[in-house]
Amino acid sequence: MKSFFSFFLIFFSFSFLAGQDIDLEHFKALKFRNIGPAGMSGRITSIDVNLRDKDHIIIGAASGGVWESRNGGISWKPIFDDQPTQSIGVVKFNQNNPDEIWVGTGEGNPRNSHNSGAGIFKSIDGGKSWKFMGLKETKLIHRIIINELNPNQVLVGAMGSAWGDSEHRGVYRTNNGGKDWDKMLYIDQNTGVADMVADPSNPNKILAAMWEFHRTPWGFNSGGNNSGLYLSYDGGENWKEITKKEGLPEGDKGRIGLAFAPSKSNIVYALIEADKNGLYKSIDGGEKWSMVSSKNIGNRPFYYSELYVDPNNENRIYNLWSYVSKSEDGGRTFRTIMDYGNNVHPDHHAFWIDPDDSNYLINGNDGGLNISRDGAKTWQFVLNLPVGQFYHVDVDNDFPYNVYGGMQDNGSWVGP
Known part of the structure; x- marks a missing residue:
C-alpha cells in the first residue's frame, strides 16, 4: 500500500509539473476510501x-462537493x-419539484485558497445523476435564482475568475x-456578481450587487x-443602476450583501463595503436607500458580506462575518450571538432559516455545519461531514505509515 501511494504521488507531481491535464480515465479503477480524520x-x-420535507437538506462545501441528509442532519452522503x-x-432546490437540484460550482469567497469551478x-x-448545463468559463458561480x-427560467450570478480579466x-x-x-x-472584465436576490412577492424583481475585484x-x-x-x-431583461442619488455611498464600493424581508418585501437590506462600511435599508423595494448603522456590522467584507432576514420578522437580521451578529430592530443595533464559544467555529458563509419556524436555523462556517432548534441559543455541530480543506498532506517512514495534514483554519492532524 505504501509503495502504491508513493507511486501515485510521484505520478501526480510529474503530471502537474509537466503542465499537462490529468486524464481522469486513468483513475477510474481506483477505489478511494475515507481515512479521516473524524469529528x-x-x-x-x-x-x-x-x-x-425539511429533513431533506443539501449543502455545498468549498472543496468537499455536495452532500445530502434525509433525516434532518443526522447522517449524510x-x-x-x-x-x-x-x-x-x-x-x-427547485421548490416546485424538489427532485430538481441545481449546483453552481466555484466557491464565491475568493480567498487565496479558493478553487475555481466548472x-x-x-x-x-x-x-x-447530474447533467452539465454550461457556463464552464464563469469559474465562480455564487448565486442561483x-x-x-x-x-x-433560472438566473445565475457569476463572479467570474478571481485570478485575471474575464468576460465570463x-x-x-x-x-x-x-x-x-x-x-x-x-x-466589465473585472466586475462580477457578489450577490443577487429576488423579491419574495414578485420573482421577476431582481436586485444584483456587482463587485469589482482582483486577486493575485x-x-x-x-x-x-x-x-x-x-x-x-x-426578470433581468432590463436593469437600472442604483446610485448616490438614491442614497448609496459615494465613491468606490466593494462587496455588497443583499436580503429582502420575506414578510414585508418592500423592506430590503444591503451591507456595503465602502470608504465607510455600512448597513443600508430600503423601505420601497430597493429604489431609495439610507444608512441604518455602521457599528458592529462585521469585518473582512470580501470574505463574508452575507445577510439573512427572518421570514417572519422584518426587523430580525442575521449578519455573517467572523462571528454572527443579530439585530432585532431593523439593523440599528447588533449583538454577537455566535463567537468562538457555543460549539461553533468562526468565519460564517451560509445560513438558512425555516420559513415556518424561526427557531430552526442552519449555519455553515469554516469549521463545518451547525444546527439550532431554539433560535440560536444552542448549536449542535455536525460531526460527520468530512469536507475538510487540506492545504497539504504527507506520510512518514513508519510501518505502517502515518498520514499528516494541515487544514484551512482547523489545525494539523495525524493518523495511522
Whole structure:
C-alpha cells in the first residue's frame, strides 16, 4: 500500500509539473476510501432545504462537493463525487419539484485558497445523476435564482475568475431549463456578481450587487468605481443602476450583501463595503436607500458580506462575518450571538432559516455545519461531514505509515 501511494504521488507531481491535464480515465479503477480524520469538517458555502420535507437538506462545501441528509442532519452522503470539481458556490432546490437540484460550482469567497469551478449542473432525480448545463468559463458561480412562477427560467450570478480579466462574469439567464443561456447584465472584465436576490412577492424583481475585484498570489483588491447595485423588474431583461442619488455611498464600493424581508418585501437590506462600511435599508423595494448603522456590522467584507432576514420578522437580521451578529430592530443595533464559544467555529458563509419556524436555523462556517432548534441559543455541530480543506498532506517512514495534514483554519492532524 505504501509503495502504491508513493507511486501515485510521484505520478501526480510529474503530471502537474509537466503542465499537462490529468486524464481522469486513468483513475477510474481506483477505489478511494475515507481515512479521516473524524469529528472535524470544513468550509460550508451553501445550504438549502426541501420545503416539502425539511429533513431533506443539501449543502455545498468549498472543496468537499455536495452532500445530502434525509433525516434532518443526522447522517449524510455525498451526491456529487463523480463530477469534475468539488468546489461548490451554491446549491438550490427547485421548490416546485424538489427532485430538481441545481449546483453552481466555484466557491464565491475568493480567498487565496479558493478553487475555481466548472460551470453549472442540474439533477432531475434528486441528486442520483447530474447533467452539465454550461457556463464552464464563469469559474465562480455564487448565486442561483429559480423563478417560482416559471421554473424553466433560472438566473445565475457569476463572479467570474478571481485570478485575471474575464468576460465570463455577470448575470446569466435561461428560459428553457438550462439548454441556452444569455448574458443579461455585464459591467466589465473585472466586475462580477457578489450577490443577487429576488423579491419574495414578485420573482421577476431582481436586485444584483456587482463587485469589482482582483486577486493575485500576494494580495487582493476589493472594490472600484464599477461596483454597484442594479435593479430589474422584468426578470433581468432590463436593469437600472442604483446610485448616490438614491442614497448609496459615494465613491468606490466593494462587496455588497443583499436580503429582502420575506414578510414585508418592500423592506430590503444591503451591507456595503465602502470608504465607510455600512448597513443600508430600503423601505420601497430597493429604489431609495439610507444608512441604518455602521457599528458592529462585521469585518473582512470580501470574505463574508452575507445577510439573512427572518421570514417572519422584518426587523430580525442575521449578519455573517467572523462571528454572527443579530439585530432585532431593523439593523440599528447588533449583538454577537455566535463567537468562538457555543460549539461553533468562526468565519460564517451560509445560513438558512425555516420559513415556518424561526427557531430552526442552519449555519455553515469554516469549521463545518451547525444546527439550532431554539433560535440560536444552542448549536449542535455536525460531526460527520468530512469536507475538510487540506492545504497539504504527507506520510512518514513508519510501518505502517502515518498520514499528516494541515487544514484551512482547523489545525494539523495525524493518523495511522
